[in-house]
Amino acid sequence: MNNAYKNVHPYMVECAAEAARVARGVTATRLSGPSLCGDWDVRTLVNHWVLYTSHGLEHRALRKQLPEELTGRDFTAGPDWAQAYAEQLDRAVAAWDDPAVWEGEVDLGTAKMPAAEIASMIVKELAVHGWDVATITGQEFRISDAAAGFVLEVVEKHAELYRQYDGFADPVSVPDDASAFERALAESGRDPRRAAALVQEVDQ
Numbered sequence: 001m002n003n004a005y006k007n008v009h010p011y012m013v014e015c016a017a018e019a020a021r022v023a024r025g026v027t028a029t030r031l032s033g034p035s036l037c038g039d040w041d042v043r044t045l046v047n048h049w050v051l052y053t054s055h056g057l058e059h060r061a062l063r064k065q066l067p068e069e070l071t072g073r074d075f076t077a078g079p080d081w082a083q084a085y086a087e088q089l090d091r092a093v094a095a096w097d098d099p100a101v102w103e104g105e106v107d108l109g110t111a112k113m114p115a116a117e118i119a120s121m122i123v124k125e126l127a128v129h130g131w132d133v134a135t136i137t138g139q140e141f142r143i144s145d146a147a148a149g150f151v152l153e154v155v156e157k158h159a160e161l162y163r164q165y166d167g168f169a170d171p172v173s174v175p176d177d178a179s180a181f182e183r184a185l186a187e188s189g190r191d192p193r194r195a196a197a198l199v200q201e202v203d204q
Contacts, residue, residue, distance in 0.1 A: 004116035005099040011147045015126040016093050020086035022134045030137045049129040050075040054088035057122045060106050061095035124154040148181035155184045
């Protein structure tokens with residue numbers, strides 16, 4: 001059995017389930033408010049999250065490019081968007097539930113990357129942007145220590161690449177007792193302990 005499938009797919013399942021749970025907790029009134037991601041409002045953040053972690057995840061497994069119809073869609077336009085996201089996540093995770101899909105490369109249009117690497121990076125997106133969405137909407141993003149350790153490994157491996165394309169900000173210092181997930185967030189340029197204060201300011 002492909003080791004990446006065996007070692008990574010369970011974290012994909014876990015992070016997708018948590019992402020779906022967090023999405024259901026996003027109220028309509030929150031969508032127009034500011035996020036913790038630069039100039040994006042929560043709606044823009046959620047649309048990015050939904051596009052790449054569910055539709056993008058499935059399309060990568062199927063070795064298909066995302067069509068313009070999807071890249072330009074406002075997934076939050078309907079009241080049942082969170083349920084639609086959960087269902088699309090289920091389809092995406094199922095598409096990767098085949099060891100053969102983890103073999104070979106995925107054509108990204110501008111470059112090719114090993115399928116297992118792409119899958120790992122999207123699991124990271126599920127968790128990191130899931131935290132972004134959860135935090136700004138007054139929720140927590142909760143994953144196991146093992147999944148958090150995996151996300152940390154992916155962040156550390158690809159942090160400089162993300163920073164080249166402004167996907168990550170500069171790393172943030174965290175206390176020695178920070179959890180693996182807090183260290184992953186900090187390495188991606190997020191301040192997990194300051195975020196709560198920023199959210200309080202938004203709510204005032």
